[in-house]
Structures are given as C-alpha cells and as structure tokens.
Amino acid sequence: MGITEPAVFGVNLRFVKPFIMAVIGGGCGGFLASIIGLKATGMSITGIPGTLLYLNEQLPFYILVNLVAFAVAFLLTYFFGFNSKMEKHA
16 A cells, blocks of 8 residues: 555565565666656545546546556565575564
8 A cells, every 4th residue: 555664675675586576676667657658637645546547538548657667566475586595584
C-alpha cells in the first residue's frame, strides 16, 4: 500500500542483493516512464493509493510502468538475488 520501510529494513537491506534488484527494477520503470514521456499530475502517497493521481489519459502507461518495474525487480530477485542460505538465515 505504499509503506516500504518494513520491507526495506526487514529484508532488503539485511540481505543486500534483494535491495539491489529492487533498485534496478525501479530504475527500469523510471527509464520506461521517461521514454514514454509520463508527466506527474501531483504529489501524494505512492503505491496503489497513488494511482488515483493518474486518472487521466496516461493511466494505461502508468500501470504499464508499474508492472514493468515490479516484474523486473521480482524476476531479478527470484533468479539472482535470493538463495537457500538466506532462507535458513531468516
């Protein structure tokens, strides 16, 4: 819902690699947003409630950018940023 601190401090910074993969995913989403030319319509909370800021003609592109960022971060973490030692350590 937009509150990232528990995930950042509880998991990502503890194991480092998931944090790096999330940063890469966010960078890919931001790069795609700049290529498409998305413009901010306001400032508010991020995540799912923040989608209300994008209720304009660019809504499909905002959704696409969020999906790309999420997918890249998830796939990189799944394939490169996580191993069985982390699971045992947790």
